[in-house]
Amino acid sequence: MRSWCRPILRAGVHAPQRSALFRIRQYPIQPWTRTFAASQWRSAASMPMSDLERRISEIPLHRFRNFCIVAHVDHGKSTLSDRLLELTGTIAPGGNKQILDKLDVERERGITVKAQTCSMIYNHKGQDYLLHLVDTPGHVDFRAEVSRSYASCGGALLLVDASQGVQAQTVANFYLAFAQGLQLVPIINKVDLPSADPPRALEQMKDTLELDPAKAVLVSAKTGLNVEAILPTVIDQIPSPNGDHLKPLRLLLVDSWYSNYKGVILLVRIFDGQVKAGDNVTSFATGLRYVVGEVGIMYPHQTPQTVLRAGQVGYIHFSPGMKRSQEAKVGDTYTTVGAERQVEPLPGFEEPKAMVFVAAFPVDSNDYSHLEDSINQVTLNDRSVTLQKESSEALGAGWRLGFLGTLHCSVFEDRLRQEHGASIIITPPTVPFKVVWNNGKEETISNPADFPDQVTGPSGYSELQEPYVSATITLPEEYLGKVIELCEGNRGEQKELSFFTATQVILKYDLPLAQLVDDFFGKLKSVTKGYASLDYEEAEWRKSNIIKLQLLVNKEPVDAVARIVHYSQAERLGRQWVTKFKEHVDRQMFEVVIQATAGRRIVARETIKPFRKDVLSKLHASDVSRRRKLLEKQKEGRKKLRAVGNVSIDQKAFQGFLAK
Secondary structure, three states: OOHHHHHHHHOOOOHHHHHHHHHHHOOOOOOOOOOOOOOHHHHHHHOOOOHHHHHHHOOOHHHEEEEEEEEOOOOOHHHHHHHHHHHOOOOOOOOOOOOOOOOHHHHHHOOOOOOEEEEEEEEEOOEEEEEEEEEOOOOHHHHHHHHHHHHOOOEEEEEEEOOOOOOHHHHHHHHHHHHOOOEEEEEEEOOOOOOOOHHHHHHHHHHHHOOOHHHOEEOEOOOOEOHHHHHHHHHHHOOOOOOOOOOOOEEEEEEEEEEOOOEEEEEEEEEEOEEEOOOEEEEOOOOOEEEEEEEEEEOOOEEEEOEEEOOOEEEEEEOOOOOOHHHOOOOOEEEEOOOHHHOOOOOOOOOOOOOEEEEEEEOOHHHHHHHHHHHHHHHHOOOOOEEEEEEEOOOEEEEEEEEOOHHHHHHHHHHHHHHHOOOEEEOOOEOOEEEEEOOOOEEEEOOHHHOOOOOOOOOOEEEEEEEEEEEEEEEEHHHHHHHHHHHHHOOOEEEEEEEOOOOEEEEEEEEEHHHHOOOHHHHHHHHOOOOOEEEEEEEEEEEOOEEEEEEEEOOEEEEEEEEEEEHHHHHHHHHHHHHHHHHHOOOOOOOEEEEEEEOOEEEEEEEEOOOOOOOOOOOOOOOHHHHHHHHHHHHHHHHHHHHHOOOOOOHHHHHHHHOO
């Protein structure tokens, strides 16, 4: 019985009164009805328009401006982006620094790895302008991100450090933007530094890039000095985007990333028409159809909107979501279903090619499935990584990963460790090579294990080729001799030497890619005390005398440690390898021989002596023949043990050898 009615019964309430009390507690029975929630896109469309969306809807197309910030590494792009977001009220002043750098590895290293976008509203002379900003990476390994960013922009802020001046990536970004017809606005940053020399930077811009110094804006992004002069200059000098919102939808897929809850999210630039939740769209590249689930802008985080119209840059995701990131082909054109014949697809982008390859293995073979999931998660947000499974007798099952450069590889490894807690062994980077067979066919090979043996006759090869790159180095004149010596020592071929100021030199070399990935940039920074900068691009394949360098342990090849090198370097590297590998291999009961082979020739050898029992310890005044007999017996026993014994090499030995 319920506790609230017990005192009433104890008080002696009569039955009729009790029934009346119980009637008071009864509630009227309502008829049961079932309500259906509207789908996500219908509920989003019926939501009241926010003040932000109302302001955007009142801005005409001719008051749109799409621009990006490009510069060399560490010239202050992300800091300047923060100041512009604060100036337009998009973020509160004094908050987190470099808000557009969203990855942990970006904040830790202080570099931008992935281009990030944000929309802003700026009031200029009493009128609202919709500005779309893209913060791009500065390192040459991420040039593909910069190239994609240009497709969504009508202009760019070319940022130059007042103390460093024009550097290699500044020149590369200038020519890339110039080729796409973008309007460039020169910005001189860090003018507050004691070492700043703005007149020198302006002179370099005029002489090297032929930009008008009078149009340059001198700022300090760190202190906010004169930053307010940038946006009026952007409005005056950068043109508004072209487009017509009355035409059929035509949008360009600029970038994509993966969400565990929404699937693949697309960053798009609307060229014509408009897109809203509930629209049926189709891809020109795949032919697949989707229903738009949500559209919005980055402000600076994902902010849903009712509609995206011509000239805007924003995000969309589908309902049901796109689950396979391979369907989102960057550079693809989308339009509404039924309008395919009325719309001309956009040119799109050239897919970046992997230039550096490494093999990756789990430290513990039991962690294989966890590491596989981690690699797949990271590659969902980094489409430029190529992935192929491979196995090694020494290290077990693993993958061969392709990257755009050595920094790209290092960032990928850091993301695996930080975001997923993965324990991984990475082999030294290698580059692809080309085999021209005797029958005329050509084959590009990225795995050193597939290097062919020289065979005479139609099944053999006629020549081997390796990739070269055109490297552009900017440096102070005082280090010119050391840099030329470094390039010549790395099999470089000088193409051009020019002075773009009295003290600054531009040096152009053709270098083998294999030498470039072997810490060439670190050596360059060392000989120039950090004052040199490097940019490179693919050049050509050249015939080369390359050979496979491999380690043998007791005449058995160690497949995890193999590399394609030039013949002139094989002996030096072979000596280094056997000396280093000897330090990490445990002594055995028999002799262990470590050899480095270049082709069929042994170029270096080290021997690990066995554990030795003193068989003469029990002999005191014995004859010499007795001593010799015992030693010979021990020697024969070791030969037999060596013939049947296997050298067990621990995983830690490979970790120690492959560590830098």
